[in-house]
Amino acid sequence: MILQEYMNTCRTRVDEQLKLVLPESSIVSPKLAEAMTYSVFNGGKRVRPLLVYAANKALGGQAHHADPAACAVELIHAYSLVHDDLPAMDDDDLRRGKPTCHKAFDEATAILAGDALQTLAFEALSTPYHFPEALLSDTARLALFRELTSASGHAGMCGGQSMDLNSVGQALNQQQLQLMHNHKTGALIRASVIMGALSTDKVTDEELDTLTTYANAIGLAFQVQDDILDVTADTETLGKQQGADDALDKPTYVSLMGLEAAQHFAEELCQEALTALSSFDEQAAPLRQLAEYIVHRSH
Template sequence: MSLEGYKNRCLHRVNAMLQTVLPRQNPVNTTVIAAMRYSVLNGGKRIRPLLSYAACEAVGGHLENADPAACAVELIHAYSLVHDDLPAMDDDDLRRGKPTCHKAYNEAIATLAGDALQTLAFELLSSPELLAETRLSASQRLLLIEVLAQASGHAGMVGGQAMDLESTGLALRQDQLVTMHNHKTGALIRAAIKMGALSHADVAPWQLAKLDQYASAIGLAFQVQDDILDVTADTQILGKRQGADQALDKPTYVSIMGLKQARSYAQTLCQRAITAITEFDNAARPLRQLAEYIVQRTH
C-alpha cells in the first residue's frame, strides 16, 4: 500500500473514532463542548495517530487495539495547541487555516476546552466503554496512561513549552535547542509510537528499544522541518502565520544553523530513524515512509 493510501485509511479511522469519543452535548455547558470539537475536528495532519497505528502494526498488532492510543495522543496534542495559541503564550490568531480557539470563542472558553480535552484523553485510555471494539487489558491501559502522563507533563511537553517561553530573545546553543524540542515536540511523538507498540500485548523489549530510537530521531526531525517551513512556506499553505517564530524572536534550527544546514540535519535525522528499525520486517514499511514524509512535508 502506498503511503497516501495508508494515511487515508488511518485518517478515516481516527477521525471516525474522534467523532465518537468527543461529546456532542452535556447538561452543564454547550459552549465548551463546541470549542472542544472545533479544536479537534478542524483538520490537521494527524501525524501522532498515524505513528501510533504504524507502530502497532510494525510489532504485529491490529489497528483497532491502537484506537485509544491514537485518539488520546491527538486529544493531548489538540489541547496543547489551544493553550499554545493563547495570548499568554504565542498569541496566534490562525491555526489550520481557521481562527484559533480563543478567537472563535474567547480566552476563558479556550482555556477550559483545552483542559477538558486533556482530561478526556485519560478518560478514553481508562474506560473500555468508550471504544468498545478495542481489546486491551487493564495492565495495558494503566501503562498507556503512565506513558502519556509522563510525556505530557512537567518532564515532557509542558516542561519543553516552559523552556520555549523562557528562551524568547535568547541565543541558545544547538544542544540547548535539542533539549527543548526533545521535550516540547519530541516527548509526545515518542509517546505516540510507544503507546501504539504497547497496544499489542506481545510486543518485545527489543522492539520497544528500537522504536524509541526511531521516535527520538523523528521527533526532532519533525521540529527541524517545522522551523524550516516557518521561513520557507507561506501562511495559506501552512495554515498558521508564516514567520511566527521569527516575529517572536524565538531560537530555531534555521536561526542557529542556517537554512541549508537545517535541511541537511533533517535528512540526517530521517535516515537515523529509518536505520533504527532495520531489523523490522515489511510491516514497518509505513514507519519508514512516515519518516520520509515528515521531512518532506510542505505544511
C-alpha cells in the same frame, strides 16, 4: 504500500473514533462542547495517531486495539495547540487556516476547552466502553496511561513549552535547542510510537528500544522541518502566520544553523530513523514512509 492511502485510512478511522468520544452536546455548557469539537476537527494532519497505528502494525497488531491510544494522543495534541495559541503564550490568530479557539470563541472558553480535552484523553485510555473492540489488559492500559502522562507533563511537553517561552530572545546552542524540542515536540511523538507498540500487548524490551530510537529521530526531525517551513512556506500553505518564530524572536534550528544546514540535519535524522528500523520487516513500511513524510512535508 502507498502512504497516502494508508494515511487516509488511519485518519478516517481515528476521526470516527474521536466523534464517539467527544461530547455531542452538554446541558451544562454547549459552548464548551462546541469549542472542544472545533479544536479537534479543524484540519489536523493526525501525525501522532498515524504513528500509533503504524507502530502497532509494525509489530503485527490490530488497529482496533490501538484506537484508545490514537485518540488519546490526538486529544492531548489538540489541547496543547489550543493553549499554545493563547495570548499568554504564542498569541496566534490562525491555526490550520482557521481562527484559533480563543478567536473563534473567547479566551476563557479556550482555556476550558484545552483542559477538557486533556482530561478526555485519559478517560479514553482508561474507560473500556468507549472502545469495546480494544481488548487491552489492565497492565497494558496502565502502561499506556504512564507513557502519556510522562510525555505530557513537566518532564515532557509542558516542560519543553516552558523552556520555549523562557528562551525567547535568548541564544541557545544546539544542545539546549535539542533538549527543548525533545520535550516540547518530541515527547508526544515518541509516546505515540511507544503507545502503538504497547497496544499490541506483546512488544519486547528490545523492540521498544528500537522504536524509541526511531521515535527520537523523527520527533526532532519534525521540529527541524517546522523551523524550516516557518522560513520557506507561506501563510496560506502553513495554515498559520509565516515567520511567527522570527517575529517572536524564538531560537530555531534555522536561526542557529542556517537554512541549508538545517535541511541537511533533517535528512540526517530521517536516515537515522530508517536505520533504526532495519531489523523490522515490511510491516514497518508505514513507519519508514512516515519518517520520509515528516521531513518532506510542506506544512
